[in-house]
Amino acid sequence: MPTGVAIRDVREHLFGAAERVLLRDGAQGLTSRAVTTEAGVAKGVLHRHFTDFDAFLAALIRDRIARLSGTATALRDAAGTGTVAGNLTDALTELFGSVAVALIGLMIFRDDLRARLRAEYPGGVPLLSNLSAMVSDYLVLERDAGRLAADADPQMLALTMIGSSHMIFAGSRDTPPGGDDVLHMVTSVLAPALR
Structure with missing residues (x-):
């Protein structure tokens, strides 16, 4: 995704990408890089919204x-x-x-x-x-x-x-x-x- 293009709901966009990676590649394949690649965003986008990858995953589970x-x-x-x-x-x-x-x-x-x-x-x-x-x-x-x-x-x-x-x-x-x-x-x- 090009820099500067707004994502309507970043969290949900990342959560959806994480679920697709999880279903396709399993827990061992679920990394922050895999999620951001699947979402089509820079890796920094995830870390701008969550302190670390486990915080992201915990937010996904809570959601x-x-x-x-x-x-x-x-x-x-x-x-x-x-x-x-x-x-x-x-x-x-x-x-x-x-x-x-x-x-x-x-x-x-x-x-x-x-x-x-x-x-x-x-x-x-x-x-x-x-x-x-x-x-x-x-x-x-x-x-x-x-x-x-x-x-x-x-x-x-x-x-x-x-x-x-x-x-x-x-x-x-x-x-x-x-x-x-x-x-x-x-x-x-x-x-x-x-x-």
Whole structure:
């Protein structure tokens, strides 16, 4: 990109470039040079907006966590409609079919990034913990509506589904799993809790 050409939203432009590099080259290929090359900007652009590369990556993770609110709202709004398994299958397929699996891998790969995020997200792995809370909140609504057994444990069900979803999607990098695979897992996990 020529010098002097304004980028409308520099942060989002760089975040998009980072996600493309991450999906294409993996965590080991994600460098500040790779991001700025992908974005078509000088390396200094990244460092003008972030103190270092891990600060940039932490901002990317925070931004993507904040974007979960729309999906969380849609899932909560679905409570009492359709089927519990169908609602969860749609949400999990959308969430894990995105760049989420790659971002989780990135946090595991980069110790400094994980340490930086640990101060803000002390429990579990950021993003995974947020996804688990979102599913748990939905399951509480379904339990309160009587669509799950009164003794169902929404938090444990959510942890099981999030961990299983991560395994399903992380294990199929080239060919994403179909909705039937996710539905089978969700139905299996929910079976003891469904009324």
